[in-house]
Amino acid sequence: MKNFNVPEFYRSPLIHKVRQFQKERDPKRKDTLPALLRLDDLEFILPRHFGFCYGVENAIDIAFSAVEENKGKRVFLLSQMIHNPGVNQDLQNHGVRFLQDTDGKPLFNLDELVSEDVVIIPAFGAPVQTLEKLKNKGVDILKYNTTCPFVERVWKKAEQIGKSDCTIVVHGKYSHEETRSTFSRVVQYAPAAIIVLNMEEAQRLEPYIMLQKSQEEFESEFKGKFSKGFDIHRHFQKLGVVNQTTMLASETQxxxxxxxxxxxxxxxxxxxxxxxxxxxxxxxxxxxxxxEATLQLLNVQADMAIVAGGYNSSNTTHLAELLEKKFPVYFVADSQSIHNDYIECFDLGKQGIIQKPWNSRSVKRIIITGGASCPDALLDRIIHKIWQIRGNPTMPEPFIGLA
Ligand code: SF4
Structure with a gap:
């Protein structure tokens, strides 16, 4: 896989050792066996796959190059580049400004852009209408386009089935940048399109597909989630499904x-x-x-699981959901969230931040993982924080093996 120029401060010598161990043991990435990182009587279990993906490393590489190559110019990010608050903040600290928030609400008047401005397109891509607006302002939208090739692959798939007269169902979060970008393209090729969040929402479409409920009821119940002119009589004749790249695989199926x-x-x-x-x-x-690697973790024994990443990160959320099947899960944004007797974490059920108690002294085995937008350095900081909270002196040389 291509090597990207990712700033050193996202790397971790400790996590690198784990990655190196797995690489030497399983160079062809054939299995999903988790690794064990032991520090005296404290054990961490890390899944076979976690952390920065191809698309995120590509986006970080391009974004930091944009900053480096355009000193003295205004550099903007269309919206959050990836769903990791630390990475977005690092870019802001380098002078990068956001044009929109994560829901697409403007933070800067696009009319004030000039052709010399630099705009970085995020890894999720951008809706065609937004790109059109930028182009009209003379902004070069190709130079620092970090759209992930795997997102573009979905667009191609959608184009292919849309052109075969299929109404496209997009399985995704309708406010998510990637789903909004995908939807804006899908409607160019397909006769119609609709976004569904989950199985429950998919099932609510049945009475409209079977024409047991009216067009008016459909428009009211699915307001804002279907393409203009969607007609339940004409557009539920042929269906095809694509998904946001970071949804739960089993649910899409x-x-x-x-x-x-x-x-x-x-x-x-x-x-x-x-x-x-x-x-x-x-x-x-x-x-x-x-x-897949997270599902494998359900076969190990552990006292708790820590999942690190942005709370609005779809792929990270799904890792937390999977681990909740067996372990008490602490979904944290940073090592500062970890305290002696509680951890500030995101509760998936309540959809909010809570202070969840834990006993840092009695815990012996901790699963730790991060989503595709989580740098290794964050997992490193969490491990160090836990080690210190337990009153331990300097960290010993770790033992690394299979869990
Ligand atoms: S998680 Fe998103 S950015 Fe990463 S490889 Fe997948 S589609 Fe690309």
């Missing part, structure tokens, strides 16, 4: 299977090829690998 069954119910088994386009999920390799 369930949703696609569900729509397939519905189309069989509506048109009959023998007609299915004309009414459903069978796409496999469009998750990226990193989401797939990280989720």
């Amino acid at each position: 369930e949703i696609a299977d569900y729509f397939r069954r519905l189309m069989i119910k509506k048109f009959g088994e023998s007609e299915i090829l004309s009414h459903f386009s069978d796409t496999r999920d469009t998750l990226c390799y990193a989401t797939h690998e990280n989720q």
Whole structure:
């Protein structure tokens, strides 16, 4: 895989040792066995795959080059470059300003941009209308475009099935930058499109697909999630599913299977090829690998799990969801969240930050992982913080092996 120029402060000598151990043991990345990092009586378990992905390293490399190459010019990021508050803050500290917040609300008047300004397009891509606006201001939108190739792959897939007269269902979070970018393209090729968040939302479409409920009810229930002119009589004839690259793999599969069954119910088994386009999920390799490696962690014993990353990071959230099946999970943004007797963390159920108690003295085995936008240096800081909180002196030479 390509090597990127990622600033040294995102790296970690400690985590590098774990990566090196796994690389030497399994050079072809054939298994998902987790690693053990032991510091005296304290053990950390790290999944086979975690942390920065291809798209994030590519984006960081391009963004820091943009800063370096344009001293004296105004450098903007269209929105958060990736969903990691630390990385976004680092770029701001280097003078980069945001044009929009993560929901697409303007933070800077686009009309004030001039052609000399530098605009970095984030890894999630950008809606076509936004790119058009930037182009009209004379901004070069190609020079510092960090759109991940795996996101572009989804756009190509959507174009392909959309052109075969398929209404496209996008499995994603409708306010997520990537889903908004994908949706803006999908509607250019497909007769119609709709975004569904999860299986529950997919199931609520059934009475409209089966024409048991009215167009008016559809428009009210799915307001803001379907393309202009969506007609339940015309646009539920042939369906295809693509997803945001960072959704839960099993859920996308369930949703696609569900729509397939519905189309069989509506048109009959023998007609299915004309009414459903069978796409496999469009998750990226990193989401797939990280989720597989996290599922493997459900086979180990541990007292708790720490998941590090931005609270609005979709791929990180799904890692926390998977680990919650077995362990008490602490979803943290930084090492500063960790205190002697509680950890400030994001609660997925409450969708808010809570102070969750923990007993730093009695904990012996901790799973630790980070999403695709989490630098190794953050996991390193968390490990050091826990080591220090337990009243330990300088860190010993770690033992690294398989968990
Ligand atoms: S998570 Fe996947 S799609 Fe997103 S930036 Fe990383 S490699 Fe690209």
